Amino acid sequence: xRNVARVKICGIRDIKAAKAAKAAxxxxxxxxxxxxxxxxxxxxxxxxxxVQGPKKVxxxxxxxxxxxxxxxEYCGFDMVQLHGHESVEYAEKIERTxxxxxxxxxxxxxxxxxxxxxxxxxxxxYSKAAVGGSGISFKWREAASTIKRLKKxxxxxxxxxxxxxxxxxxxxxxxxxxxxxxxxxxxIKSPKLIREFLSVAGKKVVET
Numbered sequence: 001x002r003n004v005a006r007v008k009i010c011g012i013r014d015i016k017a018a019k020a021a022k023a024a025x026x027x028x029x030x031x032x033x034x035x036x037x038x039x040x041x042x043x044x045x046x047x048x049x050x051v052q053g054p055k056k057v058x059x060x061x062x063x064x065x066x067x068x069x070x071x072x073e074y075c076g077f078d079m080v081q082l083h084g085h086e087s088v089e090y091a092e093k094i095e096r097t098x099x100x101x102x103x104x105x106x107x108x109x110x111x112x113x114x115x116x117x118x119x120x121x122x123x124x125x126y127s128k129a130a131v132g133g134s135g136i137s138f139k140w141r142e143a144a145s146t147i148k149r150l151k152k153x154x155x156x157x158x159x160x161x162x163x164x165x166x167x168x169x170x171x172x173x174x175x176x177x178x179x180x181x182x183x184x185x186x187x188i189k190s191p192k193l194i195r196e197f198l199s200v201a202g203k204k205v206v207e208t
Contacts, residue, residue: 003169006176007201008155009183009194010059011037018051020191023203025176027054028081031071032061036187037180044075057081057099069095081122091117099155104143114151122178123147125158140171147172162193162200177201 009021010028021027029044030037039047048056055078060068062084072080072095081099082091091098100118102108103125113121123143147154153175160168161182168177183193195205 003166004202005169005174006155007198007203008057008176008178009054009180009197010057010157010178011180011184012047012189013037013039013043014189015047015050016191017189017194018047020189020194021198022051022053023198023205024054026057026079026178027051028057028059028178028180029075029077031058031068031075032063034061041071041075048076055079058096059083062086065090065093069093072096079119082118083122083124088115088117101157104147104158108146110146110149118152120153120155120175121150122155122157124178140168144171162197165197165200 006025008026008028009024010030012018012021012027012029018027029039031041031044032038044058056076057079058072058075058077059081060083068080077096079099080094080096081101082094083101091100098118099120099122100113100116101122101124102113104123105125155176155178156168156172156174157178159182160177160179165177165179179197183189183197185193198205
């Protein structure tokens with residue numbers, strides 16, 4: 001029997017990838033120009049207006065608060081993902097539903113994650129070289145007993161592919177799964193790989 005979880009396809013940068021990801025539950029856009037998967041607000045707004053279905057998530061990393069709220073409003077985001085070291089006071093002023101990312105292995109604290117004013121917790125891999133999107137999995141079985149104690153809905157990220165998706169769901173029983181790099185060819189999202197991933201996740205994929 002196939003295990004089921006909500007799916008977030010992150011790092012969307014073009015309309016073809018967005019249409020391929022239409023069956024996903026969430027669609028993420030990197031809004032920090034420091035990172036290679038950055039997508040300009042005008043492009044993001046066009047995609048959000050064109051592709052209906054998934055909840056749209058803007059991913060921000062230690063950016064000015066006013067900038068985050070302004071971009072979220074302009075693009076029409078349903079949610080904001082904070083993927084840096086944003087404070088509790090900062091989060092309390094965000095004008096959207098919040099996903100807060102924590103990196104497992106970087107002194108991860110269950111208590112801190114629970115106390116943070118976010119609606120969802122995202123657990124990503126720790127890497128000295130990258131804030132996120134490293135394509136590296138953390139030690140799932142070792143981490144599962146701790147992470148499964150979270151009371152808030154949690155999303156697992158970090159090196160998840162079509163081949164490892166079902167294993168991740170089985171180990172963590174998460175609210176959702178977040179994936180990005182495993183659906184790229186030479187750094188560009190592949191509509192074919194996106195559809196294959198969603199199919200393995202049990203989503204009804206429609207060719208576009």
